[in-house]
Structure formats: C-alpha cells, structure tokens
Amino acid sequence: MLAPATPDNAPGPSGNPGGGPLLRARGITKSFLGNVVLQDADIDLVPGQVHGLVGENGAGKSTLMKVLAGVYQPDAGSIEIDGEPQHFGHPLQAQHAGVATVFQEFNLLPDRTIAQNIYLGREPRKGPLVDTGRMRRDTAELLTGLGVEGLDPDAPVRTLSVAEQQIVEIAKAISFSARIISMDEPTAALADHEVALLYSIIERLTARGVAILYVSHRLKEIFDLCDTITVLKDGQMVTSRPAGELDESTLVRLMVGRTISAFFPDKDPDTTPGEVALELSGAGNGYVDGVDLAVRGGEIVGLAGLQGSGRTELLEGIFGVRPFSRGEVRIAGRPATLRSPRGAVRAGLALVTEDRKATGLALNQSIATNALGVVRAVFPRRTSAARQALPGLLSSLEVIARSMDQEVQFLSGGNQQKIVLARWLGTNPQVVLLDEPTRGIDVGAKRGIYELMRALAAQGVAVLMVSSELPEVIGMSDRIVVMRDGRVAAELPAGASEVQVLEAATGAGSGEQSDDQNDDQGGESG
C-alpha cells in the first residue's frame, strides 16, 4: 500500500551533533489541589527515535505530555531543547519551540478544509489576499510527504474519518516544522488498516529526524514502534530503558501493582446472586458486536477494557441511547426492545453516565430539581413520593450541601456524583449501569460510592460498572468482563489479577491462547 520511507528530505536537526537528546526534561513535578499527579519525572527524546510512555490510568502520562505541550505549567523541573532551557507558558510557545502534540480530541475546525485547518492563523498571503493556491499546494505536499494519497486539501474536515483527521493533525504539526511530536493514544479510535498507515507515517517522521513521544495502552504497538520505553506508576517513574530489554509481561508487571485494595468495602456476606436481571445475546450496534453478557440481581459485574474498546457504547446500547441493531436483550427473563432511554428507564434500568457535567446534571439547577429529574420525567405520579423520600435519600448518600435549593454547579465533584446517583435511585431501578462512577472525585467520596454499590447489590439490584481503574474493577467486581475492539475478549472471575485483565484488554500474550475471534490481526508482535 505504501512505499517505505525515503530519508531524502531529512532536515538534519541542527545543534545536535552528538546524537544526544533533542529534548531533555528533568524532575518534572505537577500537582493539582495538593494532589501530586506527577513527581520528579525525567524524559529524554532523541531525534529519529520513538519513545514509548506507558502506565495505567492516572499514572501521569497525560500530565507529562501536557507539560511538554505547554498546556500545564510544571510546579518544578526543567525542560531543555538542544540544551536551551525552555519555559512554556502557552501551547503556542511549545509549538514555536518545535514541540507539537496530537491530542485525542483533535483541535480541528470541522467546517473548514484540510488546508484551512493546517494553516489556520498563519495563512500565506500574496498582497492583501490569502494565497489559497499555495496553501493548497503546500498541504498536498505535506500529505504526500507523509505518504498519504487521496486526501483532497479542499475537503472539509467533517467529511474525514478519525484516522484522516489524525493525519491532518500530524501534517499540521509538521507544517510548524515540529521536531518533537507527541501522540496521545493515537490508535484508540483507529481500525487495523488505519493503524498500519499510522505506523508508516511514524516511520517517515523518524527517518526525517523527528523525535516522537508515543503514549499508548496497546503494548503491541509500543513494542512495534518504540526504541525506548518509560513506565509511570502513580505519578512516579518506574523505569526508562531500551525496548529491547523489556518484554510484554515484564512491562505489564511494571505498570500494575498499586496497593490500595484494603480501600474497597467488603461484600455483604448475605448478598447472594439471584435471577438473571439483564441478559444480552449476540448484541451489537455500530460500535460493539456479538456481545453475550448476563448480570444477576445482587451481582456487581465490572466491564474493563481500553479507551475505545466499546465499553461506554455497550452501556449506551443497553440503555437505548445507541440502540442495538442485532441480537437480543432480556430483562428479568423477558425479551425487551429498548429504543430510547425513556423505554429503558421504564424497564427498570438506570445509567450513570461518564460525563456528569454534560449528560448527568443540569448544572445551574437546584439539587432537588436534579435529584427528581428522572422520576418527574418518566414516572410523574411518583414525584411527590420521591420528593418526600428525597431528604432521607440525600442524607443516606451523605451529600454535603447548604440546602436542597443549592445549584449543583457549586458542589464538589463527589457531591455532584451523589446527586446523579440520587437522581437514578429515585426510580428504584433493578439494573444499574455505571460508567466511570468515581471519575474525578476525591477518595472519601469514592469510598461512599463503593459502599452504595455494595448496598444496591445487597438489595438484589444488578450492577454493571465500566471503569478504567483496574484496582476498582478488581476490588469491586464479582466478575470481570473485558472488552477489546468492540467485542468481549475475556470473562474473568473475582480476584483476577491486574495483569490478567490488562493482558486481555491489550491482547498481550494472546499468542499463547487460541484466539478465536481476532484472527485478523497481523500477529507480528515482539
């Protein structure tokens, strides 16, 4: 499909005679609200090499990347490029110093063309007019330089696939003559053939002497691409060594092993799994396929997987946000067709979404209005009963607020999340779907939410929880379902290790097992 990279246009990075690092960061430390998320991290980026950055969620990878990109200013530490100390107060400064970052959420304007996006803010001019011809030619040249064909510089970005948009971001980075490009989970949303294209682009970039920082959860890619690997854990650097000295299982072991398991409340010994409350067979929509899954009343099932593996989309399928187009759903043993969230609520389901600010709460309305929102909308006759029960419910959730009339935007993240839960518990759901229920909340509030999950299970409610925090999945789940690329990759019993979950999620070590479903991967790992 693509010719191998030709290093003919290598610019020859100036001021870097000894092959030493182009970028040298030392002792980078960053904390948010007294919470240290990155401590004393060092990293060297060498021209023409790919540096892999791995670690679990919350290990500090994104923070380090954002510090290098000028999005965050570090509390301590230094960054040097070509031996010159740098201070990035703004992303533009980092860009001018030659550091470009391709984030997961693209910084592109969907209604503008590829060329217009790449040259935004520095459109070439001829006299008073923008030289659109040159803009188009330069864009075409940039894309050809990346080995990409068939992208029209005049195509609006909204018509492009995710992979193509990523290419535009990379082309934009190169147009700034970036010598350092960091990429945050670049393959999270890509299909396999698109990953191959990304590989070839990275090859071309390194052939030109660009240094690449590659953040990914996918170990196969890390080993395919990287020359050096740095492992972060809980904001600390674990190791930084040549990729040749590591293998997948060692890497997984270095990444995991946080010791906070005592933190999770014990299961109520009286809780026994009851009847199957939710059952999927062969369920699929645009994002997940062939999902078989059963959750019993009184059971907490953890849904693990990498970002983009289809966990959220599975919950949205069940809840009728993105209805399934294939397969069957049974609720309490009876076939159910849920085409809308309203139908799901009526069937006894609840969904606590990932993003409480966007889809969980009406931020500028009161606690009471939010907490009664779902009941009022779907079961209006139960509203007054729910209103009477509300003070009790809120105090059992230990919500801290001045009054029920307070606007939820002024509450802490943890209290906001409790309001979201109150909003759903008021409907007496039999199946509770939780998407990242403890994201962005403090430790005390987390504990409260874990206890609530246990209490729900004890009442016979079926709980299905998506979480990116491995300790949380392992600490809370009676069973763990692991997703990969939109399909169920494994089902593990309680007490599975982080290594097992991570291996199933990344496909690491899948060479040993017979992998019936994913025979399409070009298994050339390690």
Next chain:
Amino acid sequence: MSTSTVSPPTQRRAPVVRRLDTTQLVYVALLAVIVVGTVLTAMSGRSFFSSGNIASVLTLTSTLGFVAIGQTLVILVGSLDLSVPYVISLASIVGGGVMNGEESMIVPGVLAALGVCAVVGLANGLVVTGLGVHGFIATLGMGLIISGYLASNYQGNYGSAPRSFQLVGITLFGPVPLSTLIMLGCAGVGVLMLNRTRLGHHIYAVGGGREVSRMSGVRTHTPVVAAHVLCSVLAGMAGLLLLSRTSVGSPTIGNQGGYDLMSIAAVVLGGTLLAGGRGSIVGTIGGVAIFAVIDNVMSVMEINSFLQDVVRGLVIVIAVAVYARRAIPRRATRFPDRATAVTIGDTP
C-alpha cells in the same frame, strides 16, 4: 474464487437533497419558488417575467440584501445583530440631515451616515468581545439606545435627499435597478473578503471554534469586531438607499421593515448555521431572493398580509428542518450496518 462475478451492488443513490451542498440546495429552492411563482402569477393573469415585475422583485432584494450580507458576517463569526433596524433609521436621519437637499452635500452625507454606523458597529463589537456580552443582548441594548435617541430627538421626518441622490433608488438598467447592482457589488466584495483574506478565514474559524482558533494563534477579538463594524456599515447603506427612495430621513423607517428578524431569517434560509462557522454570502443572497419572490407573488395575488406572514414563517421552518436533517454523524462506526449507518440528525 467463484466464477459468477456478481456485478457490484448497485449503490443506492442518495436523494438529491443529500447530494447537493447547502448553497446549491438554496438555489434549487429559489428555482422552485420562481417556477411556482410564475404559474401562480400567470393564474392571476399577469406575467412574472415582465420587465416591470422583475424590477420590482429585484428592488425588494436590494434593501434586505445589504442588511443580510452584514448579518451573514456577524452570524458566521458566532454573534448576532439585532440593532440593524435602528442603525438603518439612524443612517437615514444622519444622511438626510447632512444632505438637507443640497447636491454638494451628498458625499459628506454618505460619509457621515456610514461613519456613524461604523462607530455603532465598533461599539457593538467591543461590548461583545471586551465585556463578554452575547451579541444578542449587546445589540438589543444598542438598538434600544438608538431607538430612544431617535424617538426623543426626531419627531417625524428630518432632512431630505437631493434630486440626484434620489436617482440612486430609482435608476434602472433595463429591468435591473442600480441599487441591486450596488448590493450585488457589496456581496461580491464580501465573498472575496470571506474566501480570500485572513480576516475572512478567521471569521469562519472563530465562529467554528473559538478555543481552537485561539490555540492556533488567531486573535479572536479582531474578526468579531470587524464583522460587527461591517454589518452596521452595510445596514447604513440600506438606510441610505431607503433615504434615496423616500427622499426624506425617517426615524422609524428601519423598524417598519422588520429588518432585524427578516435579515436573520434570510441568512438562515441561505444555509448559514445560526451557531456560526458555516455558511456563505452567496447562500444568503439566495435566501433574500426567495423571500423577494414569495413576497412579490403574494402581493400580485393580493393575499392578505397576515397570511403572507404565515407563508414566510412556514418557509423558514421547513428550510431549516431540511438543513438539519443533512447533519453528518460525527463518529465513524466500527461495525457499520444498514440500520445504524443511516445518518441521524442529532448534533451531540
């Protein structure tokens, strides 16, 4: 390999509505309206394409055209201008007052009127950018201020346009009024500005994503202020045109035309996104023309004015509903199947 080579599945062609871009669709709609209008006009025993009728349709386009071009710029950049009717009245008063019937004062009158409008637009733009007041409110406030000023200082008509300035409003080249040509000239300059200058590119960029633009090094205030200034100046030109036609400055001429909402309606009918970032002046001109044709046909048919409003309202709502259905899903699916790959008109 099987021997029976099946012919590639006949691709179901998307309906016409989906294959055209929005601007093309606007002109298809305009054509349809003209065809229907021609038939209806003929049924009333008149000819739509008579030279007199063409001239009267085009005359209808010119005033609203000026205002709608300016409104397009402001909407594209993500703001809104509700002060245009009052700016129109202000321009007619200032122009009429300075000219006061004297041929020699035409140029100073035009410059004074447009200058005053530019100042109003500058104030609008600075309030929107500097104080962070949404354009809707900032220009509503500005409109009220101007309206109050005009009402308390000018009772009835004021000043007058000299003879040769009146010619601007009534001169025809064949069936084409001079005022329409001037309006189309402004549209042409506007199109060039949007497509070929940095200012134009940045108007689109800021309207499409202010943070993205800021992160790319665009000065995000400049396009907003510039769009407001240009919008007010164009409204001023509409005011001068009305001065030329009526020959006297009037403090209420702007609100009589309902130019605030009509200009916004024309812009949206022309396919520009009310949220900003996407659209074109060419589309807006199409939207203005659709309104002009509909108004013309309805007045030929002597439909009562309330029913005319009902028709206008229906046209706007139906048009925007059609555009909304063409929204493109933002995320590609991993397992596309016919049931879910169909475009859903939601904008997350």
